[in-house]
Amino acid sequence: MSITLTRYLIEQQRTQGALPAELRLLLETVARACQHIAISVNKGALGEVLGSADTENVQGEVQKKLDIIANEVLIDANEWGGHLAAMASEEMDTIHPIPHRYPQGEYLLLFDPLDGSSNIDVNVSIGTIFSVLKKPNDDPNVIEPVSEQDFLQPGAQQVAAGYCIYGPQTTLALTVGRGVVMFTLDREQGVWLLTQENVQIPADTKEFAINMSNMRHWDTPVKRYVDECLQGKEGVRGKDFNMRWIASMVADVHRILMRGGIFMYPWDKREPHKPGKLRLMYEANPMGWLVEQAGGAATNGRQRILDIAPTELHQRVSVVLGSKNEVERVTAYHLEADKTSV
Known part of the structure; x- marks a missing residue:
């Protein structure tokens, strides 16, 4: 029934x-x-x-x-x-x-x-x-x-x-x-x-979603991660990746919930004063919680999205979410870059 x-x-x-x-x-x-x-x-x-x-x-x-x-x-x-x-x-x-x-x-x-x-x-x-x-x-x-x-x-x-x-x-x-x-x-x-019921995101994946046309504007950790994906089996990751990008967060996150993957909408150099493009309250928080509830992870590249204390209603944020091991890798690259820049 x-x-x-x-x-x-x-x-x-x-x-x-x-x-x-x-x-x-x-x-x-x-x-x-x-x-x-x-x-x-x-x-x-x-x-x-x-x-x-x-x-x-x-x-x-x-x-x-x-x-x-x-x-x-x-x-x-x-x-x-x-x-x-x-x-x-x-x-x-x-x-x-x-x-x-x-x-x-x-x-x-x-x-x-x-x-x-x-x-x-x-x-x-x-x-x-x-x-x-x-x-x-x-x-x-x-x-x-x-x-x-x-x-x-x-x-x-x-x-x-x-x-x-x-x-x-x-x-x-x-x-x-x-x-x-x-x-x-x-x-x-x-x-x-x-x-x-009990939707689960695989911890590992061979798919990433990002707007590649913005590559020249990305920060070093994002470039490093995507470069490794593009190197395929011959690179440090040892496997071939596919790229998917629908330009609709709902559609990209839905695909990740159904079969895994990582979605990234990072900070870039075009508007350096803005921490990101997506909205914390209307997009990143609800999607981040859904992804976590399905066994995935969601960060802004440095910290868990759900721990961010909002300061304004239309606050923007960088978003990295999806398969747990991939999100942790991207987050580690950001934290490592922060240490070397000090």
Whole structure:
């Protein structure tokens, strides 16, 4: 008998004691919102959702029509349920507190409504990434206004994280701290069905994902690692590597969860004042936790991503994640370079 997302979450709540009821309801709401986004993605040109919206987000990036649609769907679906105190999105300047006309919950939701926007118009996989934190509250009897500071928690304090990938199948990957599970959307029934439990990333791999066109801008440790991969069997690694790069973090991480690999989006010399390109709160933290829960590792090249204390809502970070032994090798190269430069 197929297990639906609702049944899985209820069993986690009832038998495992690992999931509070309010968090279960929140995750179901996020999943339903992803179903709605999937419909818009699948319609493509038929739904007049392709192309640019001729606007920019807080990072100065040109927004696609689907970026805005997905953001609105997630807000509309989640603000009235009573599970949240506030939301934050990669597409919004600041946080979105729950309006006073709705009950306020104890959780904070962060999301990248549509990751991989550059792939929308060419029909390549894109996705939604989300992270759930618990609102800090020293006195449970006092409801205080939500601030950006409430969101600035290390990724290790996440209580749920996941992504939905809109590809040939629409798949939801989820963790509540008890491993990674995956659900596939049955479009005919309109339900999420459990298709994989206890997802595990192999510790070793022969695949790496990085944008090779930026090689001239990389720091020495990244160049060293990629050079070794390119040397193949004749080099120090003693094996041939394949390179994969989809330019959609959701798609690249999904491949790694399914069969292993390493994904790198490192610091480079073009914008030396920025620690990286990807967002800590909306991308690196949720993806880092999923990867760790599947037996992999995630660092910024020097330290565990989930241990980084955020200082701002749209903070950027370098990302190295995937198969544990490869991530540890890249991290060791960075630390070794730091020692020799002192």
